Amino acid sequence: MPMSARHQRRQARRDERRDELKQAAIEIFHEHGYHAARVSQIVKKVGVAQGTFYLYFEGKQQLFAEIISDFLERVVTTVASWEPGAIDSREDLRDELTRVGLMLTHELLNHELSTAIFFNEAMAVAPELNELIRHFYETLQAMLSDFNRILCQRGLIAPMDFTILASMTIGMVERVIMERVVYGTLNEVEPRAIVDHLVMHFLTGTLEAIGPASRAGVPEDEEQPTDAALPLKA
Amino acid sequence: MPMSARHQRRQARRDERRDELKQAAIEIFHEHGYHAARVSQIVKKVGVAQGTFYLYFEGKQQLFAEIISDFLERVVTTVASWEPGAIDSREDLRDELTRVGLMLTHELLNHELSTAIFFNEAMAVAPELNELIRHFYETLQAMLSDFNRILCQRGLIAPMDFTILASMTIGMVERVIMERVVYGTLNEVEPRAIVDHLVMHFLTGTLEAIGPASRAGVPEDEEQPTDAALPLKA
Amino acid sequence: MPMSARHQRRQARRDERRDELKQAAIEIFHEHGYHAARVSQIVKKVGVAQGTFYLYFEGKQQLFAEIISDFLERVVTTVASWEPGAIDSREDLRDELTRVGLMLTHELLNHELSTAIFFNEAMAVAPELNELIRHFYETLQAMLSDFNRILCQRGLIAPMDFTILASMTIGMVERVIMERVVYGTLNEVEPRAIVDHLVMHFLTGTLEAIGPASRAGVPEDEEQPTDAALPLKA
Amino acid sequence: MPMSARHQRRQARRDERRDELKQAAIEIFHEHGYHAARVSQIVKKVGVAQGTFYLYFEGKQQLFAEIISDFLERVVTTVASWEPGAIDSREDLRDELTRVGLMLTHELLNHELSTAIFFNEAMAVAPELNELIRHFYETLQAMLSDFNRILCQRGLIAPMDFTILASMTIGMVERVIMERVVYGTLNEVEPRAIVDHLVMHFLTGTLEAIGPASRAGVPEDEEQPTDAALPLKA
DNA sequence: GATGAATGAGTTTTCATTCAT
DNA sequence: TATGAATGAAAACTCATTCAT
Numbered sequence: 001m002p003m004s005a006r007h008q009r010r011q012a013r014r015d016e017r018r019d020e021l022k023q024a025a026i027e028i029f030h031e032h033g034y035h036a037a038r039v040s041q042i043v044k045k046v047g048v049a050q051g052t053f054y055l056y057f058e059g060k061q062q063l064f065a066e067i068i069s070d071f072l073e074r075v076v077t078t079v080a081s082w083e084p085g086a087i088d089s090r091e092d093l094r095d096e097l098t099r100v101g102l103m104l105t106h107e108l109l110n111h112e113l114s115t116a117i118f119f120n121e122a123m124a125v126a127p128e129l130n131e132l133i134r135h136f137y138e139t140l141q142a143m144l145s146d147f148n149r150i151l152c153q154r155g156l157i158a159p160m161d162f163t164i165l166a167s168m169t170i171g172m173v174e175r176v177i178m179e180r181v182v183y184g185t186l187n188e189v190e191p192r193a194i195v196d197h198l199v200m201h202f203l204t205g206t207l208e209a210i211g212p213a214s215r216a217g218v219p220e221d222e223e224q225p226t227d228a229a230l231p232l233k234a
Numbered sequence: 235m236p237m238s239a240r241h242q243r244r245q246a247r248r249d250e251r252r253d254e255l256k257q258a259a260i261e262i263f264h265e266h267g268y269h270a271a272r273v274s275q276i277v278k279k280v281g282v283a284q285g286t287f288y289l290y291f292e293g294k295q296q297l298f299a300e301i302i303s304d305f306l307e308r309v310v311t312t313v314a315s316w317e318p319g320a321i322d323s324r325e326d327l328r329d330e331l332t333r334v335g336l337m338l339t340h341e342l343l344n345h346e347l348s349t350a351i352f353f354n355e356a357m358a359v360a361p362e363l364n365e366l367i368r369h370f371y372e373t374l375q376a377m378l379s380d381f382n383r384i385l386c387q388r389g390l391i392a393p394m395d396f397t398i399l400a401s402m403t404i405g406m407v408e409r410v411i412m413e414r415v416v417y418g419t420l421n422e423v424e425p426r427a428i429v430d431h432l433v434m435h436f437l438t439g440t441l442e443a444i445g446p447a448s449r450a451g452v453p454e455d456e457e458q459p460t461d462a463a464l465p466l467k468a
Numbered sequence: 469m470p471m472s473a474r475h476q477r478r479q480a481r482r483d484e485r486r487d488e489l490k491q492a493a494i495e496i497f498h499e500h501g502y503h504a505a506r507v508s509q510i511v512k513k514v515g516v517a518q519g520t521f522y523l524y525f526e527g528k529q530q531l532f533a534e535i536i537s538d539f540l541e542r543v544v545t546t547v548a549s550w551e552p553g554a555i556d557s558r559e560d561l562r563d564e565l566t567r568v569g570l571m572l573t574h575e576l577l578n579h580e581l582s583t584a585i586f587f588n589e590a591m592a593v594a595p596e597l598n599e600l601i602r603h604f605y606e607t608l609q610a611m612l613s614d615f616n617r618i619l620c621q622r623g624l625i626a627p628m629d630f631t632i633l634a635s636m637t638i639g640m641v642e643r644v645i646m647e648r649v650v651y652g653t654l655n656e657v658e659p660r661a662i663v664d665h666l667v668m669h670f671l672t673g674t675l676e677a678i679g680p681a682s683r684a685g686v687p688e689d690e691e692q693p694t695d696a697a698l699p700l701k702a
Numbered sequence: 703m704p705m706s707a708r709h710q711r712r713q714a715r716r717d718e719r720r721d722e723l724k725q726a727a728i729e730i731f732h733e734h735g736y737h738a739a740r741v742s743q744i745v746k747k748v749g750v751a752q753g754t755f756y757l758y759f760e761g762k763q764q765l766f767a768e769i770i771s772d773f774l775e776r777v778v779t780t781v782a783s784w785e786p787g788a789i790d791s792r793e794d795l796r797d798e799l800t801r802v803g804l805m806l807t808h809e810l811l812n813h814e815l816s817t818a819i820f821f822n823e824a825m826a827v828a829p830e831l832n833e834l835i836r837h838f839y840e841t842l843q844a845m846l847s848d849f850n851r852i853l854c855q856r857g858l859i860a861p862m863d864f865t866i867l868a869s870m871t872i873g874m875v876e877r878v879i880m881e882r883v884v885y886g887t888l889n890e891v892e893p894r895a896i897v898d899h900l901v902m903h904f905l906t907g908t909l910e911a912i913g914p915a916s917r918a919g920v921p922e923d924e925e926q927p928t929d930a931a932l933p934l935k936a
Numbered sequence: 937g938a939t940g941a942a943t944g945a946g947t948t949t950t951c952a953t954t955c956a957t
Numbered sequence: 958t959a960t961g962a963a964t965g966a967a968a969a970c971t972c973a974t975t976c977a978t
Contacts, residue, residue, distance in 0.1 A: 010937095014937095033358055034358065035269055035358065038971095038972070038973090039972075039973060039974085040972080040973095048938075048939085049938060049939040049940055050939080050940060050941090050973090050974085051938070051939055051940065051941095051974090051975080051976080052937085052938055052939070052940095053973095053974095054973095054974070054975080055937070055938075059973070059974075060972095060973065060974095061973095119357070120357040120358060120364075121357070121358045123353070123354040123355070124267055124268065124269065124354060124355045124357075124358035124359075125358075130354075134417060137413075137417070141419075148440075151440075157440035157441075158440055158441055158442050158443040158444070159443045159444075160431060160434070160440075160443060160444040161423065161427065161431060161444070163419070163420070164410060164420065164427075164428060164431045165431065165435070165440070167406075167409045167410045167413045167419075167420070168406040168409065168410060168431065168432065168435050170409050171405035171406045171407070171408050171409025171410060171412075172401075172402040172405045172406050173405070174405050174409065175401045175402065175404050175405025175406075175408065175409075176398060176401045176402060176405060178405075179371075179401045183368060183371070185375075185397070185401075186397070186398065186401070189395070189398065193395065193398075194398060197394060197395060197398045197399065197402065198402065200394070200439075201399070201402050201435075201439055202439050203439045203440060203441070204438060204439040204440075204441055205434075205435055205436050205437045205438040205439035205441065206382075206385075206391035206392055206394075206399070206436060206437060206438075207391075207392055207437070207438055207439065207441065208392050209392040209393045209394060210392070210393075210394040210395070240957090244961085244962085247962090248962085251962095272947070272948090273947080273948065273949085274947080274948095282963075282964090283963060283964045283965055284948090284949085284964085284965060284966090285949085285950080285951080285963070285964055285965060285966095286962080286963055286964075286965095287949095288948095288949065288950075289961095289962070289963075293948075293949075294947095294948075294949095474978090478940085481941090482941085485941095501826055502826065503737055503826065506968070506969090507968080507969065507970085508968080508969090516942075516943085517942065517943045517944055518943085518944060518945090518969090518970080519942070519943055519944060519945095519970085519971075519972080520941080520942055520943075520944095521970090522969095522970065522971075523941070523942075527969075527970075528969070528970095587825070588825040588826060588832075589825070589826045591821070591822040591823070591826075592735055592736065592737065592822060592823045592825075592826035592827075593826075598822075602885060605881075605885070609887075616908075619908075625908035625909075626908055626909055626910050626911040626912070627911045627912075628899060628902070628908075628911060628912040629891070629895065629899060629912070631887070631888070632878060632888065632891065632895075632896060632899045633899065633903070633908070635874075635877045635878045635881045635887075635888070636874040636877065636878060636899065636900065636903050638877050639873035639874045639875070639876055639877025639878060639880075640869075640870040640873045640874050640877075641873070642873050642877065643869045643870065643872050643873025643874075643876065643877075644866060644869045644870060644873060646873075647839075647869045651836060651839070653843075653865070653869075654865070654866065654869075657863070657866065661863065661866075662866060665862060665863060665866040665867065666870065668862070669867070669870050669903075669907055670907050670908060671907045671908060671909070672906060672907040672908075672909055673902075673903055673904055673905045673906040673907035674850075674853075674859035674860055674862075674867070674904060674905060674906075675859075675860055675905070675906055675907065675909065676860050677860040677861045677862060678860070678861075678862040678863070716958095740950095740951070740952090741951075741952060741953085742951080742952095750959075750960085751959060751960040751961055752952090752953090752960080752961060752962090753953090753954080753955080753959070753960055753961065753962095754958085754959060754960075754961095755952095755953095756952095756953070756954080757958070757959075761952070761953070762952065762953095763952095938978100939976105939977100939978080940976100940977105940978100941975105941976095941977095941978105942974105942975085942976090942977105943972100943973100943974085943975080943976105944971105944972105944974105945971105945972105945973105946970105946971095947970100947971105948968105948969105948970105949967105949968100949969105950965105950966105950967095950968105951964105951965105951966105951967105952964100952966105953963105953964085953965105954962105954963085954964075955960105955961100955962095955963090955964105956960100956961105956962095956963100957959100957960080957961100957962105
């Protein structure tokens with residue numbers, strides 16, 4: 001059933017306005033937080049009447065949930081793009097981790113506001129939403145656990161509790177991203193450097209130096225501890 | 235200036251009631267979240283009148299802030315108990331990390347509700363509180379960065395960006411604690427095992443097996459990847 | 469920029485409703501006094517919801533201030549209509565005083581409730597409002613002082629402290645109006661008689677009889693004190 | 703029935719504390735107004751506990767009423783001291799008016815705070831109190847009307863509506879006192895000068911100059927309008 | 937589709953007063 | 958007498974949502 005051109009145009013305009021409202025909402029939610037955000041501020045930003053809002057969204061909370069949902073979907077999609085198939089060595093692993101890490105980082109940095117909203121507000125809005133978020137983390141953990149198990153089977157990582165490992169990995173990434181997006185602490189660090197640190201820490205903890213990415217705080221002049229100094233467990 | 239016995243008794247009763255109210259508030263905040271929590275629920279739980287609440291606290295928000303502040307203080311105090319002085323080897327380091335990790339874990343698990351409230355709600359209450367939390371993370375990061383720098387100078391960890399490293403460490407710990415406290419995912423895992431994973435991941439990433447702590451998901455029977463299979467960077 | 473007919477209609481309805489609410493508020497404030505008056509009583513009287521009130525006014529206090537402000541403005545406007553230009557004799561003066569007096573009296577009696585509210589409540593609501601009232605009295609006094617000064621220069625009134633004179637005049641008028649509006653004491657006295665008394669008292673104090681306006685309490689039959697008996701100061 | 707010395711001492715201490723509290727209340731009522739005044743502020747000022755207040759007064763409102771009542775009584779007593787007996791000439795009248803006027807003025811200025819409270823707040827506290835005040839004004843008016851009637855019978859003042867005259871007189875006095883006590887406008891004017899103006903205005907309106915008391919605003923250098931210029935009604 | 941006026945439920949907080957100690 | 962902790966009623970105001978135009 002082909003739609004009429006007229007209907008299509010209408011639909012396009014509808015979608016456009018919907019996006020406008022959603023974008024405005026993201027900005028307002030980011031600025032004030034969910035609870036202090038007012039629907040009146042959102043519609044004012046777009047320049048439409050209060051009632052118009054409800055032509056496009058069921059309500060404030062549903063819109064917030066949608067924003068969070070969009071965000072979660074982007075993250076899952078990105079992480080799911082992992083391709084374990086061709087990974088045969090630790091080099092391959094590092095490269096693949098770096099690839100996915102960069103994708104994820106770019107994704108999150110490209111949607112800074114949503115990212116910040118997610119970390120700051122999402123858990124404090126409504127029980128239903130918490131369910132959604134819980135489900136997201138479960139999915140993520142399952143995916144990572146599975147990956148890790150595969151890697152372990154291939155002898156690429158040591159055996160351990162992969163659920164805990166998954167949590168640790170998620171936490172590392174999350175916190176680093178938060179620092180950058182929410183607080184701006186790591187703004188002057190290249191995303192690449194961040195990803196390098198994440199990947200290397202996953203691979204070798206604090207065993208290996210991460211050279212070129214180093215910045216302030218690294219004792220450059222001082223004699224670097226040699227690898228030899230690192231007593232690897234037999 | 236010795237207080238009269240009468241005054242002392244009064245003060246003691248005052249403190250007791252204050253604690254009662256605070257504890258009730260923690261439970262209510264945990265159950266409903268800050269915004270859905272009602273002062274009326276708190277006083278009902280303690281069995282006092284509405285007005286009594288305001289004899290002990292300036293208001294709902296101030297009480298919440300105090301609860302969070304208590305929490306943050308406990309964490310900082312615990313982390314600050316780190317003693318880098320006598321650490322001369324990676325073994326020492328592992329032991330000290332384990333010691334502090336266990337303390338912190340116990341601390342957090344002993345105040346599960348506050349911990350959960352902090353992770354879920356704290357950022358979504360009020361800008362002033364966000365300031366406090368921001369300051370907390372800055373303190374924590376500064377402490378960890380300094381530790382890492384010392385460790386590096388002693389050749390115990392490799393050089394890298396210690397700010398990023400600090401964030402990663404904080405994130406790892408946070409996420410694992412959250413999983414346990416907020417979602418109950420890791421409830422059947424011994425705190426000791428959790429700490430072992432955190433410490434080992436900090437030290438060697440995924441290079442080394444964490445044996446006895448292993449649980450579901452770990453391919454016990456399968457041939458373990460040997461250390462030899464792990465290509466350490468030259 | 470001509471407004472659409474639709475917009476005009478809306479605005480008209482808006483103004484109407486606003487007036488309705490203000491009028492209801494005047495009645496409630498008059499009946500209960502500012503502090504005992506409830507917003508709920510006001511909206512009930514008009515038959516709208518509680519929230520509607522706040523579409524038209526910032527709050528209870530702001531509405532009260534507006535009512536008082538309206539009142540003060542009417543008074544000042546009336547008093548400012550004084551025309552000293554053509555006054556050359558005491559007869560002229562008496563006529564002009566009578567004219568302005570009647571206008572003011574009518575104005576106040578036409579807004580009895582506001583007048584009563586002003587005298588009873590206005591000073592006990594808020595410091596900001598007291599400022600406004602203070603300014604009102606200052607304006608009034610300045611106007612009257614100036615008038616008196618002009619009259620004195622023309623030889624129509626004797627020299628004295630015109631600030632005190634202004635205060636006395638204001639007080640005379642106020643009290644007489646209060647008696648009538650707040651207490652209903654002088655309800656059966658014609659406004660004209662009231663004004664005659666005010667004017668004559670301003671002009672000659674208790675020197676001259678005010679005949680036809682006399683009512684109960686005046687010893688009609690008794691021998692009137694003759695003017696001769698009045699020892700005018702040399 | 704003679705009280706024991708012990709009981710007397712107790713009663714004295716009681717009265718003292720009661721007065722202390724009342725005085726503190728006057729200051730607080732003056733500073734904040736009745737509605738914004740807090741019982742807690744009053745007891746704090748005296749340095750006793752909250753409960754103590756209720757050992758001496760039934761409550762906030764009753765105390766306020768008592769303060770107002772004290773005030774009204776002082777005024778009535780003063781005005782009632784009028785002695786019309788020996789007044790046979792306008793000179794006598796002027797002297798007696800001046801005497802009473804000075805007494806009243808001193809009375810009010812000696813209790814500035816109560817006076818200010820009365821004018822600003824008294825009508826806006828409670829209906830019962832308004833009754834009291836109404837009664838006060840009725841008493842005052844009756845007294846003045848009677849006085850005026852006597853004066854008229856003796857040929858000392860012209861016939862007119864003595865109720866209106868009483869109101870005018872009360873208003874004149876009130877307003878002048880208010881200006882001084884509430885706003886401080888006439889602070890640099892001698893009480894004596896104020897009373898002179900009041901008395902002269904009562905006697906001759908604006909017919910006669912009030913010389914030595916004149917201050918700023920009086921055209922001293924300019925030719926004074928002569929009495930001859932004042933066309934007295936035949 | 938768009939508007940924006942109207943709705944009204946819902947909650948924190950204050951403070952005069954009481955009363956057990 | 959004095960204390961001060963406890964009481965609890967009471968009210969202004971907000972804002973998400975609706976619906977007649």
